[in-house]
Amino acid sequence: MSAHVRPTSPPAPVAEPRWLDAEEQKAWRAWLYSAQLLMDRLDRELTHATGISHAYYEILVALSEAPERRMRMSELADRCLSSRSRLSHAVSRLQERGWVRREVCAEDGRGQLAVLTDAGFAALEAAAPVHVEGVRTHLFDQLTPEQVQNMRDVGETLLRHLGPR
Amino acid sequence: MSAHVRPTSPPAPVAEPRWLDAEEQKAWRAWLYSAQLLMDRLDRELTHATGISHAYYEILVALSEAPERRMRMSELADRCLSSRSRLSHAVSRLQERGWVRREVCAEDGRGQLAVLTDAGFAALEAAAPVHVEGVRTHLFDQLTPEQVQNMRDVGETLLRHLGPR
DNA sequence: GTAGCGTAGTTGAAAGCAGAACTATTCCGC
DNA sequence: GCGGAATAGTTCTGCTTTCAACTACGCTAC
Numbered sequence: 323m324s325a326h327v328r329p330t331s332p333p334a335p336v337a338e339p340r341w342l343d344a345e346e347q348k349a350w351r352a353w354l355y356s357a358q359l360l361m362d363r364l365d366r367e368l369t370h371a372t373g374i375s376h377a378y379y380e381i382l383v384a385l386s387e388a389p390e391r392r393m394r395m396s397e398l399a400d401r402c403l404s405s406r407s408r409l410s411h412a413v414s415r416l417q418e419r420g421w422v423r424r425e426v427c428a429e430d431g432r433g434q435l436a437v438l439t440d441a442g443f444a445a446l447e448a449a450a451p452v453h454v455e456g457v458r459t460h461l462f463d464q465l466t467p468e469q470v471q472n473m474r475d476v477g478e479t480l481l482r483h484l485g486p487r
Numbered sequence: 488m489s490a491h492v493r494p495t496s497p498p499a500p501v502a503e504p505r506w507l508d509a510e511e512q513k514a515w516r517a518w519l520y521s522a523q524l525l526m527d528r529l530d531r532e533l534t535h536a537t538g539i540s541h542a543y544y545e546i547l548v549a550l551s552e553a554p555e556r557r558m559r560m561s562e563l564a565d566r567c568l569s570s571r572s573r574l575s576h577a578v579s580r581l582q583e584r585g586w587v588r589r590e591v592c593a594e595d596g597r598g599q600l601a602v603l604t605d606a607g608f609a610a611l612e613a614a615a616p617v618h619v620e621g622v623r624t625h626l627f628d629q630l631t632p633e634q635v636q637n638m639r640d641v642g643e644t645l646l647r648h649l650g651p652r
Numbered sequence: 653g654t655a656g657c658g659t660a661g662t663t664g665a666a667a668g669c670a671g672a673a674c675t676a677t678t679c680c681g682c
Numbered sequence: 683g684c685g686g687a688a689t690a691g692t693t694c695t696g697c698t699t700t701c702a703a704c705t706a707c708g709c710t711a712c
Contacts, residue, residue: 560661561660561661571662572663575661576663596660597661
């Protein structure tokens with residue numbers, strides 16, 4: 323955000339922008355607003371009820387599902403769509419809470435393993451019902467089975483394009 | 488995030504959580520991941536190409552569409568799904584760039600108007616093609632017309648539930 | 653008119669985050 | 683085995699966001 327760069331301001335525009343028509347605008351806005359509002363709502367409710375933000379919750383879930391409840395930092399970052407830096411900070415904070423601990427990786431001296439502690443697992447168990455109830459109330463309860471199917475279809479289609487980052 | 492509160496830990500659970508089955512899990516994950524990846528991607532590309540984050544872009548768009556390119560702070564915050572505080576900070580930073588200025592509101596001495604400057608409008612004009620191209624490439628180009636319709640339908644349905652914040 | 657309450661918006665402190673720079677280890681070719 | 687590139691992770695810096703005060707004005711009733 324520090325660079326107010328205008329990119330190679332071309333004397334002639336490279337190509338006419340493919341503007342959105344009114345219908346596309348509506349579709350885009352509906353998607354954007356609903357996505358923002360839903361994520362916001364779920365995060366807020368979870369945080370207020372349990373003290374665990376959705377980002378932290380995702381980390382705990384990933385670890386709880388991993389073999390021996392441990393995972394390499396990079397793998398965990400990918401799984402949580404998080405940057406290395408962000409994950410490193412987040413794990414440090416979870417460590418302060420006693421929910422995660424770090425171990426050096428046996429096979430690779432550079433590597434670190436994030437390990438879910440029993441306390442961390444307990445915290446996750448307490449939070450899970452709150453989270454699932456939020457997803458039900460604000461998402462599944464609002465949609466017909468067909469809409470759910472469509473939502474999944476659109477999501478998976480987009481993932482095929484965006485997925486292999 | 489500072490309070491690790493467990494909420495009134497009930498001796499007996501209030502109700503059995505309505506867990507997600509495997510299909511629902513997949514639908515939820517597809518939605519969540521695709522939404523995060525898409526927003527992330529659009530924000531990143533826009534920021535790198537123009538120096539304007541998606542959050543700032545939304546503010547500029549809202550102002551550019553408002554009568555006389557000006558809008559009350561609260562109204563603008565609502566329009567951008569932003570907290571008052573966040574918007575106030577953001578407008579201050581846009582003001583430093585010379586893209587927005589504040590005016591006191593004539594009708595209500597408490598009120599402030601955010602006004603888009605000519606420089607701000609020019610910055611928006613430069614950024615808009617980049618933004619629209621991103622939305623096309625990563626969203627509309629990936630979906631069939633039917634999928635777009637479904638996406639809109641789901642979005643609007645969710646909005647009816649989440650909308651009146 | 654003025655006390656008390658509600659509303660509009662700002663501010664300050666602390667937490668969170670991205671990106672770049674940095675450290676430490678491994679891998680590879682010779 | 684050794685120099686250099688690649689990889690794993692952390693740390694540093696600066697920006698952004700949140701939350702909780704706080705200021706200032708308006709509204710209503712007495």
